[in-house]
Amino acid sequence: MSSSLDAARDLLARWPVVDGHNDLPWALREQVRYDLDRRDIAADQSAHLHTDLPRLRAGGVGAQFWSVYVRADYAGDKAVTATLEQIDVVGELVARYPDRLRLAHTADDMEAARAEGRIASLMGAEGGHSINNSLATLRALYELGVRYMTLTHNDTIDWADSATDAPRHDGLSAFGEEVVREMNRCGMLVDLSHVSADTMRDALRVSTAPVIFSHSSARAVCDHPRNIPDDVLARLAANGGVAMATFVPKFVLPAAVAWTQRADENMRVHGLHHLDTTEAGMTVQRAFEAANPRPKATAATVADHLDHMREVAGVDHIGIGGDFDGTAFTPDGLADVAGYPNLIAELMDRRWSEEDLAKLTWRNAVRVLRGAEDVSRVERASRGPSHMTLG
Numbered sequence: 001m002s003s004s005l006d007a008a009r010d011l012l013a014r015w016p017v018v019d020g021h022n023d024l025p026w027a028l029r030e031q032v033r034y035d036l037d038r039r040d041i042a043a044d045q046s047a048h049l050h051t052d053l054p055r056l057r058a059g060g061v062g063a064q065f066w067s068v069y070v071r072a073d074y075a076g077d078k079a080v081t082a083t084l085e086q087i088d089v090v091g092e093l094v095a096r097y098p099d100r101l102r103l104a105h106t107a108d109d110m111e112a113a114r115a116e117g118r119i120a121s122l123m124g125a126e127g128g129h130s131i132n133n134s135l136a137t138l139r140a141l142y143e144l145g146v147r148y149m150t151l152t153h154n155d156t157i158d159w160a161d162s163a164t165d166a167p168r169h170d171g172l173s174a175f176g177e178e179v180v181r182e183m184n185r186c187g188m189l190v191d192l193s194h195v196s197a198d199t200m201r202d203a204l205r206v207s208t209a210p211v212i213f214s215h216s217s218a219r220a221v222c223d224h225p226r227n228i229p230d231d232v233l234a235r236l237a238a239n240g241g242v243a244m245a246t247f248v249p250k251f252v253l254p255a256a257v258a259w260t261q262r263a264d265e266n267m268r269v270h271g272l273h274h275l276d277t278t279e280a281g282m283t284v285q286r287a288f289e290a291a292n293p294r295p296k297a298t299a300a301t302v303a304d305h306l307d308h309m310r311e312v313a314g315v316d317h318i319g320i321g322g323d324f325d326g327t328a329f330t331p332d333g334l335a336d337v338a339g340y341p342n343l344i345a346e347l348m349d350r351r352w353s354e355e356d357l358a359k360l361t362w363r364n365a366v367r368v369l370r371g372a373e374d375v376s377r378v379e380r381a382s383r384g385p386s387h388m389t390l391g
Helices: 002-014 024-032 053-059 076-096 107-116 135-143 174-186 197-206 230-239 254-269 279-291 299-313 337-349 354-382
Strands: 017-022 061-067 101-103 119-126 146-150 189-191 211-213 242-245 318-320
Touching: 002 337, 002 354, 017 119, 017 242, 017 318, 017 337, 017 354, 024 061, 024 076, 053 061, 053 337, 061 076, 061 107, 061 354, 076 101, 076 119, 076 135, 101 107, 107 119, 107 354, 119 189, 135 146, 135 174, 174 189, 174 197, 174 354, 189 354, 197 230, 230 242, 230 299, 242 299, 242 354, 254 279, 299 318, 299 337, 318 354, 337 354
Parallel strands: 017 061, 061 119, 101 119, 119 146, 146 189, 189 211, 211 242, 242 318
Antiparallel strands: none
16 A cells, blocks of 8 residues: 555645545634634644644645535524635635635636645535525626535525425425526536436536536445436536545444434433534543444545446446534544545556546546536526515
């Protein structure tokens, strides 16, 4: 493995990782209310976070979609305000570390950052509740730099069904379809992680631009509703989209599904949200894990998903979306953002070619954003903004 690890690091120096989803902004909100002096990511933050600048460099990360996620129980204007605060802290991070981070709005910006040796910093809104049923708010988020929106988070919303909640629309409602069309017109990627399989299929039917799954793995390998069914993976080639495999153990390792349900219930018993990453939340999680040893996913577990996704979707339609700082538990070998070389080394040992790996890490994600930009130019030339309202 050591020779493969050296080769993996060499490849990542040329074709760094574009990671589709990292929840550092929410972790900074929860832990220190955005006090960046208390979580200076220029220094080692491994006691508190999965992410800091030294580990991003060690992991070979060249571009990061920072999630500007807000919880699904933040409703209405509260959700919009919190999303703006999340966007604001990403801007603060880029301004604070200009030698290592570069704000990126386009595929060309991503390539420029790679040439400069800086990490391209993009943003993705996680959950359609962030726009409060307003296409004007959607457009405002785009103007502020948000380049994808996950149509739902864990809860079904007024116009789209979630993977982990009861369906109300059999996929997308008529307004939900208009959201997708307006995202195409703006140039914002439609992200289908977290949504129901019917929502995935509806979005693929409606979207004229490539879609992404910012952090989802293969349902055929781990039968969890957060993962992507094979029929949807098979449709990505015609759409041009990219499915970015996540590392979250409960989505990649079947044995971890039931264990995580118990861990989540334990958090609720203690009066905590199951995604709580504060010190109090992590203390409860660690105590539960000590009393109930968890099944361990590894880099090989994630590689199994990527093998399957490559077979079904094609090598041009896969990527990586770790979900670091958005999960309490991570696989062995992928404990934090420094771990990507371990995954690439595993794939090298499985005879993935350099060409295939370059597509996985960098080229596919850049291409899909460029594809959305191309569609947007055509759409903007042919029609103006939509003013459709819900209901």
